[in-house]
Amino acid sequence: xxxxxxxxLSLSVTPGQPASISCKSSQSLLHSDGKTYLYWYLQKPxxxxxxxxxxxxxxxxxxxxxxxxxxxxxxxTLKISRVEAEDVGVYYCMQSIQLPPxxxxxGTKVDIK
Amino acid sequence: xxxxxxxGPALVKPTQTLTLxxxxxxxxxxxxxxCVSWVRQPPGKALExxxxxxxxxxxxxxxxxxxxLTISKDTSKNQVVLTMTNMDPVDTATYYCAxxxxxVAGKGFDxxxxxxxxxxSS
Numbered sequence: 001x002x003x004x005x006x007x008x009l010s011l012s013v014t015p016g017q018p019a020s021i022s023c024k025s026s027q028s029l030l031h032s033d034g035k036t037y038l039y040w041y042l043q044k045p046x047x048x049x050x051x052x053x054x055x056x057x058x059x060x061x062x063x064x065x066x067x068x069x070x071x072x073x074x075x076x077t078l079k080i081s082r083v084e085a086e087d088v089g090v091y092y093c094m095q096s097i098q099l100p101p102x103x104x105x106x107g108t109k110v111d112i113k
Numbered sequence: 114x115x116x117x118x119x120x121g122p123a124l125v126k127p128t129q130t131l132t133l134x135x136x137x138x139x140x141x142x143x144x145x146x147x148c149v150s151w152v153r154q155p156p157g158k159a160l161e162x163x164x165x166x167x168x169x170x171x172x173x174x175x176x177x178x179x180x181x182l183t184i185s186k187d188t189s190k191n192q193v194v195l196t197m198t199n200m201d202p203v204d205t206a207t208y209y210c211a212x213x214x215x216x217v218a219g220k221g222f223d224x225x226x227x228x229x230x231x232x233x234s235s
Contacts, residue, residue, distance in 0.1 A: 001176055035219065037219065037220050039218075039219075039220075039221040039222075041160075041222075043160075048209060048225040048226065048227055048228055049152075049160065049209070049211075049222070049225055050225070051218060051221050051222060051223050054218040054219050054221040055219050055221075058218075060218055060221075060223065092159065092160055094160075094162075094221070096219075096220035096221065097220075099165065099173050099220075100162075100165075100173040100174055100175060100176055100179075101162050101173075101174075101175045101176050102150070102162040102165075102220075103162065104159055104160040104161070104162065105159070106159050107159045107160075
């Protein structure tokens with residue numbers, strides 16, 4: 001199984017400041033079809049996860065442009081350009097190049113200072 | 114409008130079989146590219162993918178849980194059912210169903226249900 005790791009596991013950010021989360025996979029997520037199957041989700045407190053970014057860098061419908069994803073191969077980053085209070089929660093990366101199984105990272109908890 | 118809703122027992126005893134139903138609307142699981150998965154989350158812990166069924170009735174299971182899981186669909190009822198045998202207290206978790214639409218967000222889960230908490234205890 002592909003193992004996903006995230007750093008840091010927790011992050012405290014001042015509103016208006018940037019934040020960055022790293023995600024690494026144990027194998028390349030680049031498929032022979034040219035796509036890279038790396039996704040980012042946010043789980044706000046008490047809510048279900050919601051899709052933020054698909055295939056490394058594509059923002060899902062309705063996701064603010066302060067969220068951006070980048071990376072390739074096995075190293076990926078989610079950046080929030082200016083953190084807002086509504087961005088608190090746990091961020092997960094997920095790989096879906098290999099099925100089964102899909103695998104999630106351990107999560108990064110983001111809160112506001 | 115796409116919605117998914119999980120239903121099933123809130124409490125099961127150890128060794129029992131859990132049956133969960135995901136009832137969805139706003140899409141058809143007979144449409145090419147549509148898939149529904151189950152994902153669980155023990156209290157305070159990370160997400161764990163369990164199983165997926167696609168429009169073509171192909172089924173995929175967690176490597177570690179595949180001997181205990183069965184996923185099926187009833188397209189006419191817009192439902193996906195997950196059964197998990199031999200339940201144990203470590204299976205206590207919130208169970209989510211989620212949709213994948215290959216044409217919209219690739220192999221990402223674009224819509225999730227609200228989740229249902231299942232507690233395993235005697």
